[in-house]
Amino acid sequence: xxxxxxxxxxxxxxxxxxxxxxxxxxxxxxxxxxxxxxxxxxxxxxxxxxxxxxxxxxxxxxxxxxxxxxxxxxxxxxxxxxxxxxxxxxxxxxxxxxxxxxxxxxxxxxxxxxxxxxxxxxxxxxxxxxxxxxxxxxxxxxxxxxxxxxxxxxxxxxxxxxxxxxxxxxxxx
Numbered sequence: 001x002x003x004x005x006x007x008x009x010x011x012x013x014x015x016x017x018x019x020x021x022x023x024x025x026x027x028x029x030x031x032x033x034x035x036x037x038x039x040x041x042x043x044x045x046x047x048x049x050x051x052x053x054x055x056x057x058x059x060x061x062x063x064x065x066x067x068x069x070x071x072x073x074x075x076x077x078x079x080x081x082x083x084x085x086x087x088x089x090x091x092x093x094x095x096x097x098x099x100x101x102x103x104x105x106x107x108x109x110x111x112x113x114x115x116x117x118x119x120x121x122x123x124x125x126x127x128x129x130x131x132x133x134x135x136x137x138x139x140x141x142x143x144x145x146x147x148x149x150x151x152x153x154x155x156x157x158x159x160x161x162x163x164x165x166x167x168x169x170x171x172x173x
Contacts (some may be wrong), residue, residue: 025102032099036111041084041118044146048122049114050084051092052143062144080149085140086119123148 038060041048054063063081079085086093093112100109123141142149
């Protein structure tokens with residue numbers, strides 16, 4: 001095989017890689033666009049920028065009952081229906097920020113920023129007074145009734161490391 005053929009093979013491989021990357025980006029962006037509007041907390045008396053952790057994709061409404069959990073998922077690792085659990089949504093915040101970085105569309109960074117800001121502002125633990133990112137996975141904000149829910153009777157809370165995207169988001173605010 002000549003040098004020109006090898007060069008063309010490399011170019012084709014790079015074109016395929018770019019096409020795959022664009023296709024994957026479009027899938028993630030489409031999912032985020034489809035999710036953001038119906039998942040923003042417009043429920044209860046207090047409207048916030050928090051993002052529902054689970055909602056019905058067909059109706060765009062909060063779930064009233066969670067589906068069966070996958071195997072090996074502890075009950076305490078799930079948020080309740082109609083709730084926003086910032087701890088479990090760290091990858092969502094990171095994805096929204098990366099979409100902003102890659103596309104330049106501010107709506108992704110704004111949605112992530114508002115969700116984190118409102119969570120930090122509103123959802124402090126009423127008896128412990130812990131910072132929101134210190135909660136762990138067991139506490140969440142019940143958007144339908146504007147109240148904190150702790151579904152772990154032992155009140156177990158894991159401190160989050162400084163690499164948590166909420167620290168980054170809070171620093172950008």
